[in-house]
Amino acid sequence: MTDDARADRLDLPRPDVTPAEAESILQSRYGLHGTITELGSQQDRNYRINTGDGSYVLKICHMAYDTLELEAQNAAIRYLTSKEGTPRVPRVMSSTDGQDIIAVTVREQTFKVRVLEYLEGEGLTHRKYLPKASVAALGALCARLAQALADFNHSGLDRSLQWDLRRAGPVAVQLLSAITDSAARDRIAKSMVLAVRRIQPLAPSLRVQAVHHDVTGDNVVCRIDEQGRPMPDGVIDFGDIIRGWLVGDLAVTCASLLHQADGDPFYILPAVKAYHEIYPLTDEELKALWPLIVARAVILVASSEQQISIDPENDYVRDNLKLERQIFDTAMSVSFELMEAAILDAVGADMTPVDMSSWHALLPEIDLANIAYLDLGVQSPHFAAGNWLNAEMDWRLLARAANEAGIAATRYGEYRLSRAVLRSARQPSTYALHTDICLPGGNSVAAPFTGRIDCKNHHLVLIGDGINLHLDGLDLSVEDGTEVEQGQIIGTVSGEASSLGGLRIQFCTVPALEPPLFAAPQEAAAWSVLCPSPAGLLGLSASAPEPETEELFSRRQAHLAKPQKNYYEVPPQIERGWKEHMFDVEGRAYLDMVNNVTILGHGHPRLAEAIGEQWLRLNTNSRFHYAALSEFCERLAALAPDGLDRVFLVNSGSEANDLAIRLAGAHTGARNMLCLREAYHGWSVASDAVSTSIADNPQALATRPDWVHAVASPNTYRGEFRGPDSAGDYLTAMAPVLQSIDAGGQGLAGFIAESVYGNAGGISLPEGYLSEAYAQVRARGGVCIADEVQVGYGRLGHHFWGFQQQGVVPDIITIAKGMGNGHPLGAVITTQAIAGSLEKEGYFFSSSGGSPVSCVAGMTVLDVMVDEKLQDNARDVGDHLKSRLAALIDKHPIAGAVHGMGLYLGLEFVRDRTTLEPATQETAAICNRLLELGVIMQPTGDHLNVLKIKPPLCLTTESADFFADMLEKVLSEGW
Incomplete structure (x- = not known):
């Protein structure tokens, strides 16, 4: 067939063959009977038939297609089938008379027909997102x-x-x-x-x-x-x-x-x-x-x-x-x-750098050793309290450095913190492809290489052989269009010698391209080929060192004990935080939706100042007498219900729960502890013993010591009994366990439970559950411990303590995490009688629990919470966010339920809303996709299928909406 004849096929519509006619062909020529479905195609007409025993595709094409072409397709399929290690391909099916390709006539039109096996599997085209x-x-x-x-x-x-x-x-x-x-x-x-x-x-x-x-x-x-x-x-x-x-x-x-x-x-x-x-x-x-x-x-x-x-x-x-x-x-x-450079870099191809060794000095009157290079990266000591959000901050810092040193410059290849964009689904362009030098005006600027001057709107380009030099901030000494020799003076830095001027320097290897000043991190390697570093002209310090994220992670893995895990398989290197945001070393801002430790938000200047001032004065242990200890204990006692007025200060939630269990034993003389399944209380021996979450320890339920008695988790969504009115059923299920303890004759020391089921995803306990459970425990002489480490301290918004939601008063309250906004600080609050019971076992001491610095940190957190109305914010923003999350349930079948209150929420993902099969793998993938979109999120629950939503309490409505929008994007587009 000639090229012209083949070109005519461009004008051919699909063969006009109806489903009924296709069904007739399949039955009469292939002996296939079943359900017919049309498949899309550009110029063929394709039908799928499901016979019950298998599925096949009928492919109908015009006679303009050579039989030889169709034979080549079939031969290729058979060839691939015969080779090992090849992708799956469909089998070629023969007609009833043994032919692979047949001619059929439909309404006086003849077509060529083949049948292939229908290869099972999902396609990719209609997925909006591919990882x-x-x-x-x-x-x-x-x-x-x-x-x-x-x-x-x-x-x-x-x-x-x-x-x-x-x-x-x-x-x-x-x-x-x-x-x-x-x-x-x-x-x-x-x-x-x-x-x-x-x-x-x-x-x-x-x-x-x-x-x-x-x-x-x-x-x-x-x-x-x-x-x-x-x-x-x-x-x-x-x-x-x-x-x-x-x-x-x-x-x-x-x-x-x-x-x-x-x-x-x-x-x-x-x-x-x-x-x-x-x-x-x-x-x-x-x-x-x-x-x-x-x-x-x-x-x-x-x-x-x-x-x-x-x-x-x-x-x-x-x-x-x-x-x-x-x-x-x-x-x-x-x-x-740019894309050529990106492709070559992706496969590790060598790319020849620009040789600047023979170039003339750009600033012949300047000793390069005198240039002070300014750190404007994510870890720069010049940034604090969000000052980098000021659009002029980089220039202010550069001018200040130049005033101090005489001449200062920014660094090429630096990921600028000032370029970070809050609440952005895309990585911003943070990688500097240029250098700014601040120096006295009037300094001469020379041509580093021979070239032609092109000047437009005060932007000068020296066009050389395969390299262009872009300059701004120059008073030109030569005419536009002039050919200049290497070393020739082409202008001076704008301004008087008594004042500072600015010179912007950038190289580009692509003619007529106006390069950007910054590149996104994923584009940095390619752009640095097109816009090479001026280090060869200005000295090695002109380029910022590359982040060592992968090397640091390898060192972490080499020396950090393996049980200490990290978020994400390929984690970003986070080095700064501000309010509800965290920043990696490439200037990527992430919305932090999991850090309940930093209750005030990251980098709070008031807390940093208070801790710093106290540390300069004194930091010792609680056996010394100082004001901060008395004041902080007094304030904690005032926050607790009447009668709970004795405070132990410790370093962590694990210590607090461990101590609470010890107090229960000391006070009651018993050892048996009642706890809930699916709970987590800490890593120490005692707090781990009452932790039953199989997500944290797959062997938890089979390895509890004999003094620990776990009862059914009152999970109102997926537990044994469901719904808000299930308290009675769960209490009935608890009865045999209590009876067994009674029968043992060794008594009951106490009952420990989170007031809201935090580890399961912020699930509220059924109404009346704690009231009756506490009554039954107290009736046996036991004490009731409210673990408020995660869910208390204002996080629920509507209540300061989680147990207030249940209308109960515990005998012991344990708190930590948000108390110090990340400073190691925890506490146990209890009654005088229970606290006094510990003395018969000796005294208690915690090295940094209750230190002056810890106490000041704790009091400052309480002050800021009041002054910035963070509990109110947790209520208002939390209610708004919960309503946004609840709206997802109507749109996306995977979204099963929204749990929690305030800014302790959980969104549970299921594969089936009837069976509640947990979407564990999907939840992990959703969290990974959210990271790409600038949100830090992690799963929780025994099945790791619940988003653990517990951000800093300073979370704004704008940030809450960004999180909900990104989650909607993931659920709509895929993960």
Whole structure:
């Protein structure tokens, strides 16, 4: 068939074959009976039949398609089936008379027909989001398939196909005529011209082999991994298989990913890296990859526009056109040079740095050793109390440094804290691609290399051979357009010698490109190739050191005892906090929704000042007499119910609960303790003994000592008895345990329980539960311990103490965490009689519990809570957030229930709202996706399927809404 005849296929609509006619073909020619469903296609007509014993796909195409082409597809499938380690592919099915390809006539039109096995699995196209692991898996699949086809040969591969990227230019010209919007047509045409110009010189070096040429989301099937992520492992639809450019195959795959990239072209890089690791590409192929992706994007848009014009009822094409326009827009949002650098960096290719060793000094009158380089990074000592949020702060600090040192400069390659953006779903551009120097005006500036001066609006560019120097803040000494020699003075720093001026310096290797001043962290490596560091001209100190996040994590893993876990598999390096926000070393701001320890928020200046002042005066232990100890104990006692007026000060919640258990034993003379299942109370021997959460200790229920008696967790959502009126049932279930303790004759020391089921996700206990449970414990001489470590101290908003929600008064209150806003501080508050019982066992002492610094920290926290109305804020913002979370239940089946009160909330995820099967893997993946979107969140509960929502109490409504919006985004788009 001639190229012209094949080109005519561009004008063909899908074969006009109805479902009833397709069913007749399947029954009469293949002996298949079942349910018929139409599948989408560009130019074929495809139907799926489910026979009950299996599913198959009927593929109907026009007679314009050579039988040889169809035979090549079938042969490739059989070839792959015969090889080990290849992706899954469908089987080719023969007709009842033993043929793989048959001709059928429908209403006087003849078509070619094949049947393939329907390959089970989920596709990718209609997922709005793919995690990096899925993107990488798609690249790896493409590589394995291409590697397997490297030796495949068939005469049907040598065909003229509109999707063959070797013919992208001519095909685009033919297709563009269908686009009626002249502006869109011109933009698309220009894009293709630019891509072809970059491809042509590389084309002779690009390898040619058999390639699938359509490994896209539509044409792969996936298995779902243990974290609920789709992992491509099968390939379908070999309709575009050709002998073509190997790298063009990967280009097709990468282009298909851009509609899920949310506008970020760097999204494809995991696929490129994974492909290259399996089937390495040459330098020329790597350089051709992005232009080929652009070419593919052009062909996709142009082809769909053309197909819609001749087949306006093709909803499959119409829906795809929306995605293809996203692909095109994303592909054209960046320069070819930037993406080439990004691709080369992703695969670890060596890139030659710019050699500045022979250049002339830029500032010939300045001794480079006298330049003071200013630290504006995330850990800079110049930043405190959010002062970096002032838009002018960097310049103020630079001017101050210059006043002190005479000349000061910012550092290239520094992740600037001032560029951090609060409540942002995207990483902001924080990586500095330039250097600012503050120095006396009038200093001479010389040309480091020979070049031509281009000056527009006071922005000077010295255009050299393969390198441009961009300068701002210069009074020009030469004319615009002048050719200057290396070392020639081209101007002076603006301003008088008696005053300071500013000079901005930036290099760029791309002609006519106006580079950005900052790059996003994921783009930094690529941009630093295009905009190299001035360190070769100004000295090594001109560049900031790279963060050592991975090395530090390796050192942590090497020396920190393994039971001490970390959040996230690949954790960000967090080095600063402010209010409800945390910042990593790349200037990424995260909304902290889990840190209930920092009840006031991070970096509170008033607390830092109070602790610092006290530490300068005195820090010792509580056996000495000083005012802070008396004052703090008095204030804690005043917060507790009447009669609870004796305070023990300790270092942590574990210590507080351990001590409470010891007090119960000392007071009652008994040892047996009653506790709840699914609870966590600490890590010490005694507090761990009454901790029954299998999420914290998988062996918890089987390894409790004989003095610990766990009763059914009164979980009103998924417990043995459900609903708000289930208290009686749970109390009835507790009775046999109490009777067993009674029968043992050793008495009951006490009952310990969180007042709100914090570890299970903030679940409120059924009404009346604690009242009756306390009564039964006290009737046996036991004491009642309210563990308020997580849920108390104003966090519930509506109550200061969690036990107030149940209308009870405990005998012992334990608190910690928020008491010191991160300073190690805990307390036990009890009665005089119970406290006095401990003396018969000796005295009690905690080294830093009750120290002057600890007491001042605790009192300052209480002062700030009152002055900033944080309990009121927990109530108001918490109620608002809870309503936002509850709204998700109506939209997303995975959202089962919202638990809690104030700013201790839990959103429980389930796979089925009837069986309440926990969505454990999904919850972990949701937390990982939230991290990408700038939210720190972790799971809790025995099944780790509840979001543990317990942020600092200073959380604003704006931040609460950002969290709810990002959660809605994840649940809508996927994880």
